[in-house]
Amino acid sequence: MGDAPPDGIRYFAEIAASYDRVQPVLSPPYAAALEMIVELTPFDPEDPFEFVDLGCGTAEPTTRVLERFRRATGTCIDSEPEMLRIAKRKLTPYSGSVEVKEADITRCTLPTCDLVFTAKTVHHVHPGNLPSLFARIAGALRPGGCFILFDTMSVGPGWSAAVRQQSTRYRECHIQRAIESGIVTREEIDARREYKRKMRAAGKDVEYEHRAEDLIRAMKGAGFEEAAVVWRLFADTILLAFVPGKY
Numbered sequence: 001m002g003d004a005p006p007d008g009i010r011y012f013a014e015i016a017a018s019y020d021r022v023q024p025v026l027s028p029p030y031a032a033a034l035e036m037i038v039e040l041t042p043f044d045p046e047d048p049f050e051f052v053d054l055g056c057g058t059a060e061p062t063t064r065v066l067e068r069f070r071r072a073t074g075t076c077i078d079s080e081p082e083m084l085r086i087a088k089r090k091l092t093p094y095s096g097s098v099e100v101k102e103a104d105i106t107r108c109t110l111p112t113c114d115l116v117f118t119a120k121t122v123h124h125v126h127p128g129n130l131p132s133l134f135a136r137i138a139g140a141l142r143p144g145g146c147f148i149l150f151d152t153m154s155v156g157p158g159w160s161a162a163v164r165q166q167s168t169r170y171r172e173c174h175i176q177r178a179i180e181s182g183i184v185t186r187e188e189i190d191a192r193r194e195y196k197r198k199m200r201a202a203g204k205d206v207e208y209e210h211r212a213e214d215l216i217r218a219m220k221g222a223g224f225e226e227a228a229v230v231w232r233l234f235a236d237t238i239l240l241a242f243v244p245g246k247y
């Protein structure tokens, strides 16, 4: 990782090689939330269905879905070539089932599908782009289709200092255990945080703190019939939404 803060989303080019190892350390609920995406997928293991993974990164969510649902086929979309390079390598065993596309999710056309999921990506989308993103997702989904959105967001009334403190303690204990197990080094974690700090200082931070209530309102405005918080661990939250149809 270089010293200079990156331009916008190219941050992911810098961290792609270490992403799969470091992301579950920096985000303690990450692995559990990806498993929840699989659990919340409203199909039986033998059902054939089509999905889209928005901001697929290194394809961690998609690989989990394909491990459970052998007959699923889909499209993985991300704007960062370095993340996609790793995704393509990991998806080699599923090459007949998945198409990997380089595109900006705030603009691209989405293929018709039964399920859209997105993990840890919507916080990179400007609030002004959410209504059109959700409208394109709702438009791509077949009747009764499902949207699973996992990301960091605020929900309901603000936290007290005690809850914030416990959230920080939970994360730091998790990181410390990963350091002790040799998964990451303290220097690596510090360097990543310093890099982010420089991004923010340079006004190049591309993260937004969305409120679950605003995301749900935007989803309903975009044509989703149902939209609700279904899972949460501190700020890591999963929203589940359906377009009108068979449900």
Ligand SMILES: C[S@@+](CC[C@H](N)C(=O)[O-])C[C@H]1O[C@@H](n2cnc3c(N)ncnc32)[C@H](O)[C@@H]1O
Residues within 6 Å of the ligand: 009, 012, 023, 054, 055, 056, 057, 058, 059, 060, 061, 077, 078, 079, 080, 083, 103, 104, 105, 106, 118, 119, 120, 121, 124, 125
């Ligand atoms: C934190 S990573 C999450 C990757 C993956 N979903 C996961 O759960 O591991 C965020 C990803 O969103 C992608 N991304 C951010 N904004 C995007 C956009 N407008 N269009 C496409 N991809 C985007 C980044 O390139 C990055 O790969």
